[in-house]
Amino acid sequence: MTARSTTMNPGSGSATAPRPAAGGAGDAHGPPPGLEALHTRITEWFSDEARDLPWRDPGCTPWGIFVSEIMLQQTPVVRVLPVWRDWLQRWPTPADLAAEPSGAAVRHWGRLGYPRRALRLHAAASAMVAGHDGEVPTTHDELLALPGVGAYTAAAVAAFAFGRRETVVDTNIRRVHARLVDGKALPAPALTAAEMKRAVALMPGDAGLSVRWNAAVMELGAVVCTARAPRCVACPVLDACAWVAAGRPAPDHVPKGQAWAGTDRQVRGAIVAVLRDAEDEVPRSVLLDAPVDLLQGGPSTVALTPGPLAALHGLQAPAEQLERALTGLLADGLAEESEGGVRLPG
Structure with a gap:
């Protein structure tokens, strides 16, 4: 992507990078300077560089997006793609899945891991048939009331399936925010209230732009601002990053990897x-x-x-x-x- 003419150098004018106050993350909740420029640069990068994923297709149904959000939890895209395609071919609507026994969902979950998610998807589909005329509900609160749906999934589906202005915060987004705003290598081990306040403050006011912002920051964290080997040279806001400006300090903590063998x-x-x-x-x-x-x-x-x-x-x-x-x-x-x-x- 060609860089925009607006320069985001820390500490210079209205286009400066969002920098934490002396008190740290807890003082960085207000809209940082240069926020509009950040929105523009990151969403334009997304327009040019976003991966071509089927659940991002304008023709993808809300059900397809809902299934993708459940499957993508703690699971890489490359493993999800074939299973997602199989599910949408077998069960293109919630009613199609609900009509099958729950064991069918587990059987076709493949090797995605955490197979309880398959049961939750089946239960959610049954709830959609029972209470929403077989459709994915459109609001955050209705989505949150479905079996197995938490705050992240409710916000993500409301945003990506229905264009609602919701604050979506996953691991990738948290990491981008931590580096860009706080100058920290990694976010805290668990989501904090301060992080949520910051995420809300960073959100565009326009609903359509907010959806693209959520998707763009998530993509930036997934493919560029990665946990172990960030590709800073490819970052559209490299000159605005507080972590880079601070000399890329080491993490405050070492994330514990999830053991698998022998568990x-x-x-x-x-x-x-x-x-x-x-x-x-x-x-x-x-x-x-x-x-x-x-x-x-x-x-x-x-x-x-x-x-x-x-x-x-x-x-x-x-x-x-x-x-x-x-x-x-x-x-x-x-x-x-x-x-x-x-x-x-x-």
């Missing part, structure tokens, strides 16, 4: 993969022990072929962890058990 989450995911792959109920013993005497009167051992069952037992999880993972899946409604064995919810 209950990994074992739960492996069990769900077995259930997803199975056409019939899976005996509890097959899930909790290496299959032996699986077939009555058959061979004394059953060879494990490459696939979900082999992957599950290849983890070599302790018996108590397997039991705990299965019990958790049953309690969460991600599986159900009968005399015949365990299966995805019907």
